[in-house]
Amino acid sequence: MNKWKVTFFIILIALILSNGFWLYTTIDLGVSYTYQQASLDDVEEANKFLGELIVKGSKEYKQKDILYLLRQSYPNAFIVEEDNFIKINNVTFEFKNNTLIGVN
Secondary structure (H helix, E strand, O other), rough: OOOHHHHHHHHHHHHHHHHHHHHHHHHHHHHHHHHHHHHHHHHHHHHHHHHHHHHHHHHEEEEEHHHHHHHHHOOOOOEOOOOOEEEEEOEEEEEOEEEEEEEE
16 A cells, blocks of 8 residues: 555544544533523522512611621622612612612
8 A cells, every 4th residue: 555545544534533523522512501501590590589589578678777787797898889779799789769679
């Protein structure tokens, strides 16, 4: 057999193996991304549910009361108090007429 035929078949096998590897990697990343997105959707749904639960359970608390409770619970956290909002970490407490109406 000629040297070029041996080289051709070695390169052909290497190309087939490398294409198989990239196909496997692409499918694996797609499956991982799908599971990650499903998990993220579950977390967002749970956060929405807990936010609604907090709003329903804290009707009697005013904005200053919530701010006091947050400062008591997280003394080292960076808490921003704006007009009708209190922001701590990535959570925003929204107030209307000094009453809690939403947690995002």
